[in-house]
Amino acid sequence: MQIVKGNGPITGEQIAERLHLTRATLRPDLAILTMAGFLDARPRVGYFYSGKKPGQDISETMNNMKVGDFQSIPVVVREDVSVYDAISQMFLDDVGTLFVVDKKSFLTGVLSRKDLLRTSLGNQDLSTIPVHIIMTRMPNVTFCFKNEPLIQAAHRLINQQIDALPVVIEQPEGLKVIGRLTKTNITRAFLSLSESHEL
């Protein structure tokens, strides 16, 4: 492996020479390493390192995990709903993040528990403040797509320090919300990795 890695493409003859072995002795080993996918062989060129490493299956598995496979149902409120009603909605649906939409159901903002808690500290009447005053509004909303790799969305959750991403479909007039992706979904994905390889 090291010889091929450092010198590939290299012929079987040349590898045998370096190891002070005959080509015949080496043949079965090279065959197995090629079958296992660690080496690639091309006629009249020789062996070269395939780039496959032990554990590659993890990245492969992880790249195949899509947002759509793990997303939850979104909970949506209208912009003119009061902060009080939004908090109630949050408890009713037991979610940590609400997505805010306009009359045409296009995404205009996001409300987190943190936003609502901050407002509730303000000693104001929560039933008179509409959510569009306190929400994080477009274009500052980070979102993701159903067919995106889950890893990519997870990176966004961590880098931007947010709890949930709306899963959206792009339309000419705006974004339609079709899902919700949270760290709970990522935690489930993490567990599914261990389960799918337990047996």
Add this chain to the structure above:
Amino acid sequence: MQIVKGNGPITGEQIAERLHLTRATLRPDLAILTMAGFLDARPRVGYFYSGKKPGQDISETMNNMKVGDFQSIPVVVREDVSVYDAISQMFLDDVGTLFVVDKKSFLTGVLSRKDLLRTSLGNQDLSTIPVHIIMTRMPNVTFCFKNEPLIQAAHRLINQQIDALPVVIEQPEGLKVIGRLTKTNITRAFLSLSESHEL
């Protein structure tokens, strides 16, 4: 592999016979399969199937991930602190969960954003309610240990629908809090899995 799987333990001689090969021809292949861990060999017994499958590395890697490798610093408040001050503390330290301790610093409860948000809906003066009134209290607090596999703690977060676990040390008089494990930590662990296998 199939012969050993179906007939193991089986000697190299017997495998060679079935394949109409000499023992010498077979030796390198068996050596590689044994080195790679797919077969096990015991002197005077023969070869047997190790049970190792492609992808096993994931479970191995995941089982080696411990809570202590991913935990965050805990944020702790005393039982007599007001709900108002607890919310302020939460924003100050930018955490979603506070751990509550008694005068001797032993764990007595947990406060989530959800607990605080619920209380703030109640139209009461948040600066006069002490947190011990509204917290989830021992023995109903779910916790974990530094040396526990991360998967086990992640299962607890999902099954009990909680945001954060205190990482504790058991002492004769109670539990000392030494860390905080959240779904953010699990999300980071998920990402580290893909990164450690990318290169």
